Amino acid sequence: MNIQNMILTLQKFWSEQNCILMQAYDVEKGAGTMSPMTLLRSLGPEPWRVAYVEPSRRPADGRYGENPNRLYQHHQFQVIIKPSPDNIQDLYLESLQALGINPLEHDIRFVEDNWENPTLGAAGLGWEVWLDGMEITQFTYFQQIGGLEASPVTVELTYGIERLASYIQDKENVFDLEWTDGFTYKDIFKQPEYEHSTYTFEESNVDMLFQLFSMYEEEAQKTMEKGLIFPAYDYVLKCSHTFNLLDARGVISVTERTGYIGRIRNLARNIAKAYVEERERLGFPMLKKEDK
Amino acid sequence: MAKNVLFEIGLEELPARFIDDAEKQLKVKTTSWLDDLRITYSKIETFSTPRRLAVLIHDIAEKQATIEEEAKGPAIKIAQDDQGNWSKAAVGFTKGQGKTVDDIYTKDVKGTTYIFVNKVIEGKLTGSLLPEFKNIIESIQFGKNMRWGNGTMRYVRPIRWMVALFEEEIIPFEIAGVQTSNVTYGHRFLGKEVVLRNPLDYKLEMKNNFVIVDSNVREKMILEGIKQAEEKGNFIVPIDQDLLDEVRNLVEYPTVFIGSFEKEFLKLPSEVLVTSMKEHQRYFPVKSNTGTLLPYFVGVRNGDSNALETVIKGNEKVLRARLSDGQFFFEEDQKNSVEFYLDKLNSVVFQVKLGTIGEKVSRVVSISEKIAQSLNIDAEVTQKIIRAAQLSKFDLMTNMVNEFTELQGTMGEKYARSFGEDESVAIAIREHYMPTSAGGELPETLVGAIVSVADKLDTIVGCIGVGLKPTGSQDPYGLRRQATGILRIANDREWGIPVADLFKLTIELYESLDLEHVDFEVIKKELHAFIQQRVAFVLKERGIEQDIIQAITSHQIGIMSDMVKKASILSAKRNEASFKPIQEALVRVLNLAEKTEETVVNPEYFETDSERDLFDIYENVQASYQELIVQDNLEGAFSALEKLAEPIHLFFENNMVMAENEQLRKNRLALLNRIAILVNNFADLNAIEWKQHF
Numbered sequence: 005m006n007i008q009n010m011i012l013t014l015q016k017f018w019s020e021q022n023c024i025l026m027q028a029y030d031v032e033k034g035a036g037t038m039s040p041m042t043l044l045r046s047l048g049p050e051p052w053r054v055a056y057v058e059p060s061r062r063p064a065d066g067r068y069g070e071n072p073n074r075l076y077q078h079h080q081f082q083v084i085i086k087p088s089p090d091n092i093q094d095l096y097l098e099s100l101q102a103l104g105i106n107p108l109e110h111d112i113r114f115v116e117d118n119w120e121n122p123t124l125g126a127a128g129l130g131w132e133v134w135l136d137g138m139e140i141t142q143f144t145y146f147q148q149i150g151g152l153e154a155s156p157v158t159v160e161l162t163y164g165i166e167r168l169a170s171y172i173q174d175k176e177n178v179f180d181l182e183w184t185d186g187f188t189y190k191d192i193f194k195q196p197e198y199e200h201s202t203y204t205f206e207e208s209n210v211d212m213l214f215q216l217f218s219m220y221e222e223e224a225q226k227t228m229e230k231g232l233i234f235p236a237y238d239y240v241l242k243c244s245h246t247f248n249l250l251d252a253r254g255v256i257s258v259t260e261r262t263g264y265i266g267r268i269r270n271l272a273r274n275i276a277k278a279y280v281e282e283r284e285r286l287g288f289p290m291l292k293k294e295d296k
Numbered sequence: 297m298a299k300n301v302l303f304e305i306g307l308e309e310l311p312a313r314f315i316d317d318a319e320k321q322l323k324v325k326t327t328s329w330l331d332d333l334r335i336t337y338s339k340i341e342t343f344s345t346p347r348r349l350a351v352l353i354h355d356i357a358e359k360q361a362t363i364e365e366e367a368k369g370p371a372i373k374i375a376q377d378d379q380g381n382w383s384k385a386a387v388g389f390t391k392g393q394g395k396t397v398d399d400i401y402t403k404d405v406k407g408t409t410y411i412f413v414n415k416v417i418e419g420k421l422t423g424s425l426l427p428e429f430k431n432i433i434e435s436i437q438f439g440k441n442m443r444w445g446n447g448t449m450r451y452v453r454p455i456r457w458m459v460a461l462f463e464e465e466i467i468p469f470e471i472a473g474v475q476t477s478n479v480t481y482g483h484r485f486l487g488k489e490v491v492l493r494n495p496l497d498y499k500l501e502m503k504n505n506f507v508i509v510d511s512n513v514r515e516k517m518i519l520e521g522i523k524q525a526e527e528k529g530n531f532i533v534p535i536d537q538d539l540l541d542e543v544r545n546l547v548e549y550p551t552v553f554i555g556s557f558e559k560e561f562l563k564l565p566s567e568v569l570v571t572s573m574k575e576h577q578r579y580f581p582v583k584s585n586t587g588t589l590l591p592y593f594v595g596v597r598n599g600d601s602n603a604l605e606t607v608i609k610g611n612e613k614v615l616r617a618r619l620s621d622g623q624f625f626f627e628e629d630q631k632n633s634v635e636f637y638l639d640k641l642n643s644v645v646f647q648v649k650l651g652t653i654g655e656k657v658s659r660v661v662s663i664s665e666k667i668a669q670s671l672n673i674d675a676e677v678t679q680k681i682i683r684a685a686q687l688s689k690f691d692l693m694t695n696m697v698n699e700f701t702e703l704q705g706t707m708g709e710k711y712a713r714s715f716g717e718d719e720s721v722a723i724a725i726r727e728h729y730m731p732t733s734a735g736g737e738l739p740e741t742l743v744g745a746i747v748s749v750a751d752k753l754d755t756i757v758g759c760i761g762v763g764l765k766p767t768g769s770q771d772p773y774g775l776r777r778q779a780t781g782i783l784r785i786a787n788d789r790e791w792g793i794p795v796a797d798l799f800k801l802t803i804e805l806y807e808s809l810d811l812e813h814v815d816f817e818v819i820k821k822e823l824h825a826f827i828q829q830r831v832a833f834v835l836k837e838r839g840i841e842q843d844i845i846q847a848i849t850s851h852q853i854g855i856m857s858d859m860v861k862k863a864s865i866l867s868a869k870r871n872e873a874s875f876k877p878i879q880e881a882l883v884r885v886l887n888l889a890e891k892t893e894e895t896v897v898n899p900e901y902f903e904t905d906s907e908r909d910l911f912d913i914y915e916n917v918q919a920s921y922q923e924l925i926v927q928d929n930l931e932g933a934f935s936a937l938e939k940l941a942e943p944i945h946l947f948f949e950n951n952m953v954m955a956e957n958e959q960l961r962k963n964r965l966a967l968l969n970r971i972a973i974l975v976n977n978f979a980d981l982n983a984i985e986w987k988q989h990f
Binding site: 073254 | 308
């Protein structure tokens with residue numbers, strides 16, 4: 005099965021489970037969890053079900069397109085359901101079957117793995133799912149988001165698309181994966197991987213990035229004070245990505261590093277709180293929808 | 297016919313590390329619950345897998361045991377009037393016990409006659425009490441709990457079903473929205489839904505559905521599979537019990553398989569291979585008869601042998617990817633020089649307020665050098681110590697350690713060797729992390745021991761100086777463990793440098809560095825108590841009692857090995873009857889000496905023979921004590937002190953210490969003070985409780 009069909013299959017599967025199919029969020033981010041479709045929507049009492057592919061950028065993991073496993077940008081298929089359904093493990097295993105993975109012919113296991121993202125004040129408990137020894141999915145019950153207790157609990161499934169594809173297509177090198185008929189991962193991503201790595205490690209305008217960080221941070225703060233939560237959150241994401249670029253370039257000094265992470269965390273926490281307050285002010289509209 | 301009871305809690309996959317303990321708790325709690333309820337049974341069996349915890353109670357009694365209790369009432373004098381009629385008190389007592397005055401009988405208790413009734417507490421039906429098991433399920437403790445769905449319950453993982461059977465009857469209760477039933481589930485993929493007709497069917501029904509509920513049986517199956525693999529492959533699979541424990545708790549139905557990897561990977565350091573297999577993938581590494589690693593591994597699948605080839609192929613692919621990474625890192629890392637990595641240490645934080653790892657390393661170098669000086673180590677070895685300290689952390693900057701963090705030190709040793717460093721330097725890089733646990737192995741080499749102690753001293757003094765002293769269960773920098781490590785090394789090597797001096801030389805270094813955030817007031821305030829606690833901890837671990845620890849550590853924290861020896865001398869002494877008068881004499885001196893600071897004794901002022909004798913003997917004892925201490929003969933030194941007891945007794949019998957004459961008084965106090973100083977040099981005997989054994 006090529007990657008395109010894998011994505012279509014997962015989308016169809018989760019759509020049939022009444023998930024809203026979203027498109028990738030258009031601001032750079034390090035993980036699907038950081039999309040407002042996950043991070044903000046998993047806050048508060050309103051039910052939520054969503055599935056989307058998220059291209060995730062990790063500048064420090066860039067390897068000029070030369071490493072068979074590491075990428076500047078990889079793809080996550082993200083499923084978010086609040087409250088977590090009782091049969092979520094079964095649903096997940098059915099989704100693997102939809103991808104053609106017959107559990108009787110494999111060894112599928114749930115191995116303890118607890119997730120924590122201090123930058124977002126987020127933590128959860130769950131597993132990494134192993135397929136014949138390979139980690140293919142992060143399965144997490146959120147316990148805390150933006151420093152707030154997650155209640156009801158949101159469950160997050162993060163499929164590593166490239167990992168899963170390399171297994172399904174039996175390829176050792178990510179660039180040999182077939183995206184769709186006639187197009188390999190290499191055709192599509194080799195050049196951007198090389199160029200982004202070169203930019204990240206050699207060419208980025210450090211002064212500009214430092215300036216941008218401060219500007220984004222200031223804008224996030226101001227925007228939030230005006231009660232404009234989603235725009236403020238976009239600027240937090242921009243801060244985070246800018247920080248990642250600076251960090252990958254090795255120009256954030258030791259003492260500064262903790263400071264930068266702290267600044268992003270404070271913003272994220274304030275926004276999480278403001279989001280819940282705003283939803284409450286609006287009367288938690290989606291809660292009512294469910295009652296009808 | 298006796299009945300049986302089964303409880304099973306069905307869960308989403310439990311973390312393997314919690315399972316054994318949860319099963320143990322289940323057994324203990326069930327046993328004490330039934331005992332408290334006075335319900336008898338023939339046997340309690342417990343079971344566990346990654347998806348369930350269960351308990352099977354055999355031959356449970358139909359009812360609680362009925363008990364007869366004798367209830368004691370008032371004395372007969374109060375219970376009866378002169379005519380022999382029952383008083384109000386007697387009637388009230390019988391009513392209160394649910395009896396009448398007709399049930400009264402009397403008995404003598406210590407010469408007084410009291411009235412009694414026999415009270416029968418009828419046992420309730422077992423069936424009515426079994427729903428209480430709910431409390432046991434809720435009370436099992438796990439290291440980490442979570443919430444799920446809409447619920448508020450916190451438990452290790454979501455509860456998905458519960459079986460509660462009293463013979464064929466369902467015992468009704470509910471937890472977190474899950475109702476008990478007689479339905480359980482087999483293996484996730486190989487098993488089916490199972491309706492249990494009888495508790496005794498449990499093991500077999502589960503086995504038929506590919507769940508081996510007894511973890512000991514799973515372990516045996518794995519060991520059997522490994523044995524077969526060994527025969528088939530003609531190799532040896534060393535059994536690591538921790539790994540075996542984990543693996544048996546990752547599967548409900550184990551099937552052992554052999555996988556292989558490319559021979560070229562064997563060129564990697566064996567630690568890299570073993571870590572990849574064991575820690576990352578939970579495989580058993582495979583060795584030849586001569587103990588060298590072979591390009592095979594043994595894994596355990598959660599399931600049967602269907603399509604086992606696919607599973608093996610998948611696992612091999614994962615391992616290959618990891619080892620390829622390892623190989624790439626190994627080659628890349630060796631392309632750079634030590635200096636390249638040392639430079640990088642300057643851009644990585646150790647602790648925000650204590651600077652970079654590079655800065656830490658230069659402190660460790662200075663501390664190592666100072667320790668070497670104190671121990672009179674020759675120049676050649678000192679050079680090696682300094683080099684080892686300089687290189688102690690360089691491997692943290694290599695790709696390999698970045699990816700395989702558990703190989704810190706180990707890779708440092710390998711790389712240092714390949715970069716042509718001295719063998720003792722290479723070994724010390726690995727050893728300086730030792731001991732890595734409370735009872736862990738100590739460095740074998742002197743160079744390793746010194747750098748290890750220096751590294752730990754730096755961390756402890758620095759962290760306490762910036763306010764990071766451990767509190768309660770919080771010790772994120774492992775300061776307690778590191779302090780224990782210092783003390784164990786100092787004791788093991790019998791370093792003749794007082795523990796307090798090791799810390800002092802570290803503090804002096806910090807003072808010379810002028811670090812902005814380090815607060816010397818805090819160090820002064822906190823450090824002494826911290827070290828004292830750690831010394832006490834180490835002595836306590838060796839079975840030394842609290843009062844002796846107090847005696848040894850209250851005045852000064854001296855040479856560690858001396859403190860250990862003194863502790864054992866005093867522990868033995870204090871149980872000897874002959875020690876009592878000695879301790880009394882010496883303690884009396886210690887108490888009186890507190891009244892003075894005077895130390896100058898003028899023999900011309902002596903008035904009596906007994907004080908003159910005491911002074912002469914003191915001078916002799918002092919001289920031989922000092923000599924014996926220098927020879928490290930603590931036993932002898934203490935015996936020398938004991939010689940003071942007799943003359944002290946004579947002194948007190950014949951002299952008035954607090955004499956009217958000031959000159960006389962001062963002189964006598966000064967004499968006692970001199971003796972006190974000498975005794976305190978050994979230990980504060982005042983702290984020791986005299987233990988008389990009969």
